[in-house]
Amino acid sequence: MIEVLSRCNAMIDEKKLEERLVALEAAKSWSPRVVSRLEMLLRSGTDEALYRINPIQFATEKSIAEAEGIDLFLHACVAGLFDMDWQLVCPMCSDVVESFRSLRKLHTHFHCHLCQSDYDAALDDYITVTFTVSPAVRSIRFHKPDALSAWDYVFCYKLTPGGVLPDGVPWSEAAKGLVRALTRIEPGSAANLEVDATEGALLGQDFGSDAQFFFPVARGAGVSPPHVPVVLDCGKCVTATANVAPGKVVFEVRNAGKLPAVFGILQLPMATFQRPKLHFTPSLSGKRLLMTQTFRDFFRSE
Numbered sequence: 001m002i003e004v005l006s007r008c009n010a011m012i013d014e015k016k017l018e019e020r021l022v023a024l025e026a027a028k029s030w031s032p033r034v035v036s037r038l039e040m041l042l043r044s045g046t047d048e049a050l051y052r053i054n055p056i057q058f059a060t061e062k063s064i065a066e067a068e069g070i071d072l073f074l075h076a077c078v079a080g081l082f083d084m085d086w087q088l089v090c091p092m093c094s095d096v097v098e099s100f101r102s103l104r105k106l107h108t109h110f111h112c113h114l115c116q117s118d119y120d121a122a123l124d125d126y127i128t129v130t131f132t133v134s135p136a137v138r139s140i141r142f143h144k145p146d147a148l149s150a151w152d153y154v155f156c157y158k159l160t161p162g163g164v165l166p167d168g169v170p171w172s173e174a175a176k177g178l179v180r181a182l183t184r185i186e187p188g189s190a191a192n193l194e195v196d197a198t199e200g201a202l203l204g205q206d207f208g209s210d211a212q213f214f215f216p217v218a219r220g221a222g223v224s225p226p227h228v229p230v231v232l233d234c235g236k237c238v239t240a241t242a243n244v245a246p247g248k249v250v251f252e253v254r255n256a257g258k259l260p261a262v263f264g265i266l267q268l269p270m271a272t273f274q275r276p277k278l279h280f281t282p283s284l285s286g287k288r289l290l291m292t293q294t295f296r297d298f299f300r301s302e
Contacts, residue, residue, distance in 0.1 A: 011139045016080070017042065020137065023079040024072075034072060037062045042081065042133060047140035048156060052085065052130035056282045067292075070284060073131045074294045082131040086286060087160075089126050090115055094163025094171050094278060113210050114158075127286035128162070150184045150262045154207050163278040171278055175266075181251075182264035185232070190254040192227075193265055197249050201268040204230065204237065204251065206261050211237035215244045226250070233257050 025035050041049060041058075059069025076082045088097045090112040097110045110126075111118050119126065135143045142148070145157050159172040180202075181193035195202060197217045204213040211232050228249065231238045233256040255261045289295050 012043065013137055017137050020076075020079045020081045024076050024081065027075045027079065028071070030072070031064065031068060034062075034064055034068065037064070038072060038076065038081075042138060047142060050133040050138065050140050051142040051156065052087075052132055052160070053082070054128075054130055054162070054281075054283050056284055060282075070289070070292055071294045074292070074298060077131060078298050080134055081137055083134055085130050085132060087128050087130060089128055089160055089162065089280075090117070091119065091126055091163075091278065091280075092117060093175075094160045094280070095158055096160055113208065114205065116210060116212070128160075128283045129286060129289050130284070146260070150182045150264070153184070153262050154182065154264065158207055162280045162283055164281060165276050165278065178266040178268065180265050180267050182262070185253060185255040185261045185263055187255055187258050187260065190252060191263070193251045193253055193263075195249050195251065195265050195267070196247070197244055198246050198267060200270045202244065202249070203266045203268055204239075204253075204263065205266065206232055206235075206237065206263050208259070208262060209235035211235055211261075213237050213239045215242060217244045217246060219245060227252055230254065231256050232261050232263065 021035065021039055024038075053073070055069045055073045056066055058064070058073075059066045062069075064072070073082060073084075077084050086100045088099075088110045089095070090097050090110075092115045093112065095112050095114045097112050109118070109120050132142070133140060141152070142157060145153065148157060155172055155176060159175065161170045161172055163171040165171055165174055180195045180197075183191050183193065185191050199217055199219060201217055202213075202215045206212070209232075213230060215228075226249075228242045228244075228251050229240045230251050230253040232253065251265065253263055255263075
């Protein structure tokens with residue numbers, strides 16, 4: 001534990017942290033220990049805990065009133081401890097379709113690559129507001145998404161934990177059990193992804209574009225050819241024709257585009273698989289934030 005905290009402290013700019021905490025403490029009259037609880041998070045929280053913080057969840061976990069929890073993060077944002085993000089979240093898969101640092105850059109129509117669906121969102125529907133620690137105060141790996149592992153990119157950067165299945169399990173956690181291969185493929189490079197297919201279907205997905213493939217998996221289908229070539233280019237996925245049966249299958253995925261691709265293969269339990277409808281844990285909606293006096297006082301330009 002001491003070693004973990006030591007590594008965390010090594011990434012903290014102590015001078016800036018202290019100065020900004022003092023400014024936050026002086027901003028208003030806070031309830032006892034509210035700022036100290038936030039300081040503890042900044043100093044010892046994991047990278048995941050300091051990325052896209054839900055102030056409603058933070059308030060609940062720390063036994064703080066919701067209104068004060070929202071005020072705390074807004075004042076902390078003004079003090080330079082956190083950056084505020086406006087996010088368009090897909091209601092079908094909890095994918096962060098787009099993220100903005102300013103409300104003025106936000107739009108209400110969006111397209112989800114994962115669901116291949118288009119939505120019109122309102123401020124109280126799919127637009128949520130979260131807070132991430134400022135890189136000037138403490139560096140975390142999510143400040144550099146292009147350097148993330150494929151796993152972190154998909155399950156921490158792309159998907160939010162807010163979308164929950166009827167049984168209470170976050171969809172992002174359930175989706176991990178479907179993944180059979182996941183990797184980052186650089187432009188001009190290729191990867192051989194071996195999958196032990198079972199009956200149902202295999203879904204291949206570039207998590208940064210609309211490029212997908214879909215193969216039903218049925219007994220007696222055989223595999224022709226045994227190695228299935230796949231080409232990613234300009235947001236499209238071109239595959240060879242193949243009949244896939246349960247067993248080992250190798251997909252030869254080549255990135256012919258100009259940008260890195262994070263590509264994964266998911267095993268679906270049936271060819272007609274439909275994702276269960278999600279419900280979302282309480283979060284700070286864009287509408288609620290706009291109705292908050294502290295936001296109106298400090299972010300009039302928004």
